[in-house]
């Protein structure tokens with residue numbers, strides 16, 4: 001038997017990096033094209049706007065990716081964002097300190113995620129169903145709490161945050177970094193991240209290898225709920241109101257960002273940087289289409305086509321590897 | 322008569338018939354692996370042609386090329402004198418080439434009958450004739466002598482039974498050329514005998530058979546000729562009457578093995594685990610003790626309750642009665658997690674369903690049980706992750722281009738090595754190996770048995786489940802025989818004969834068992 005030396009390189013990691021670079025190249029290409037095609041795209045104002053819009057989807061996409069890696073899906077995140085704007089708005093208007101209002105809102109997100117974990121692990125419900133149920137009922141609860149009205153937030157300190165910048169970069173984008181770095185370490189360098197992958201690949205084998213599968217699933221949905229609630233806080237700050245019907249359809253944008261970023265809906269494949277780039281690619285397309293006066297109906301079609309193209313090429317290369 | 326095969330191999334070759342299928346320069350490259358270097362080989366109609374070789378030698382790859390499951394990189398295939406593209410499974414089937422693959426590739430959620438007619442359903446005006454299909458399937462199954470119902474869901478059968486269904490399925494499709502890739506790996510002796518009867522009958526009907534196995538005695542029992550692959554190269558073809566075990570092993574691994582079953586006897590130490598009147602799903606009232614330094618073998622037919630018994634010890638299933646004692650103290654094992662904390666390790670029987678994360682890297686799979694140990698509170702040590710994985714890959718000679726290759730790209734036997742290898746660095750005290758050498762080649766088997774010895778010498782105890790009697794017989798210090806969920810007999814090392822043990826496991830007189838079991 002020819003015992004071959006075991007080479008040290010890691011093809012999978014290389015592949016991840018390569019794919020990330022391709023996405024980055026695509027993003028830069030879009031930016032260059034749009035800067036040439038329109039006068040307003042490269043303006044500081046528009047760039048800040050783009051970063052703000054992309055940031056929120058990006059943070060949701062990170063949480064969503066954790067869930068998708070375990071082989072699940074979280075359809076509730078858009079509704080959680082809307083609900084979170086209501087919670088944080090009501091608490092601030094009721095006179096609670098801002099830090100407390102934010103903390104409670106985040107805990108609400110955690111609780112919703114735990115509930116999803118409970119439904120999946122203990123009640124045996126499919127992730128699609130339990131998160132779909134939360135999607136509709138959370139909007140309902142939010143509407144009950146507000147009587148269907150919007151709540152104007154009466155704290156300028158709170159709303160100023162999301163309009164301001166730090167060393168020229170919008171605060172909201174700093175939040176992406178705040179979430180992205182720990183998320184990266186968690187997913188790629190901690191054992192809990194490994195467990196997300198192993199559960200997504202084969203839950204039974206993971207179990208027999210001593211992985212606490214139930215806790216891993218709880219963790220994924222809790223993190224997704226937490227990310228969504230955090231985005232809710234950011235959104236409330238950005239537009240200054242709490243309204244449960246906001247962020248309609250954002251769950252689909254988060255899922256799309258994740259998938260464009262190389263996450264496999266079959267589970268066990270995904271990264272943190274991919275969905276982040278995916279979110280900004282989507283945001284750029286929407287922003288660019290607006291500037292080019294492309295009919296908003298067309299924007300949706302383009303987004304759909306883009307998802308198919310990117311995922312198709314990703315799949316081709318994965319197989320051809 | 323001259324043929325290329327004969328010129329290459331001076332040994333006079335028996336001619337049971339004309340050449341039905343001929344390969345010239347057949348080659349297959351996967352990214353990173355040259356799985357099959359150009360191979361020339363001719364199959365004669367009506368022969369049983371065995372193919373043997375180490376794990377990863379390229380046997381399954383050869384089969385995948387012949388059945389159109391994968392495209393070949395280069396080379397020619399001639400079928401009955403005509404060049405054949407064999408680009409799709411459909412084309413292969415149209416010619417009459419069928420295969421029973423190493424891993425069962427049927428639909429687990431469909432019934433046995435639906436699986437047997439999959440792709441060739443019997444329908445009238447577009448409506449499936451379900452009842453007629455079940456009836457036909459049952460007739461075929463009965464006719465083959467398999468004692469299996471046609472109306473149940475395939476997933477409810479044991480892997481061995483599924484394999485029999487796969488064989489039955491292959492025979493009903495106007496087959497002229499039938500390939501078996503390690504069909505007996507999951508079969509009990511009785512089921513294997515049924516399969517052999519079927520194979521001989523097909524041969525009698527003029528069907529050409531390729532038979533792949535790691536079990537030499539089966540090769541000698543069945544085959545007319547045998548070809549040996551090593552590292553993707555055809556080393557030679559022999560008439561079965563003109564070769565022997567030792568020669569084939571030598572050809573396979575390029576060295577000889579004096580002793581496969583390497584058995585060291587240690588003085589057993591204190592009891593590690595004890596089951597007292599334990600009952601649960603699939604077994605009842607089982608009592609046994611495993612002590613440090615001993616191998617306790619569990620023999621029985623597949624479905625006799627051995628796997629259920631050990632998975633209950635391991636906390637995967639709940640016990641319904643009885644006690645489990647760990648190192649003399651009663652314990653509640655409510656989850657796998659509890660079991661692992663106590664110091665147990667389980668290498669389960671089905672590598673696909675229970676053993677591996679197939680779409681993740683080899684190194685990932687090997688490290689999965691020990692990620693806790695190789696990380697601090699937060700981060701995984703990437704150096705340890707690398708060295709641990711590479712050590713198992715080297716120790717067990719897992720054939721993979723890198724530790725980053727996906728587990729699914731490894732050959733069956735090499736996947737099995739991961740299932741075992743992932744526990745070796747774990748430091749457990751009690752190892753439960755459920756069919757550990759299924760599909761593993763003879764050289765590696767010897768390696769694994771040696772590892773058992775090393776584990777025992779460090780004070781570990783082992784529970785070894787095998788449906789392959791020789792294996793438990795040669796290795797177990799204590800051998801328990803299971804039958805229909807009950808422990809029916811217990812023997813010391815070599816204290817009973819093969820025949821007695823078989824009789825106890827089957828509880829019926831076996832007329833024809835042959836010398837080798």
Ligand SMILES: Nc1ncnc2c1ncn2[C@@H]1O[C@H](COP(=O)(O)OP(=O)(O)OP(=O)(O)O)[C@@H](O)[C@H]1O
Pocket residue numbers: 351352354355356374375376377378379380381382383423720721729730731732733734735760762
């Ligand atoms: N899909 C694949 N992608 C990449 N490499 C592969 C793939 N399938 C098989 N290989 C490699 O090709 C080689 C031959 O594999 P093959 O499955 O033919 O071995 P085998 O002789 O059947 O072994 P075993 O006895 O273990 O079943 C191995 O080194 C394996 O890792």
Ligand SMILES: [Mg+2]
Pocket residue numbers: 380381382423502732733734
């Ligand atoms: Mg094989």
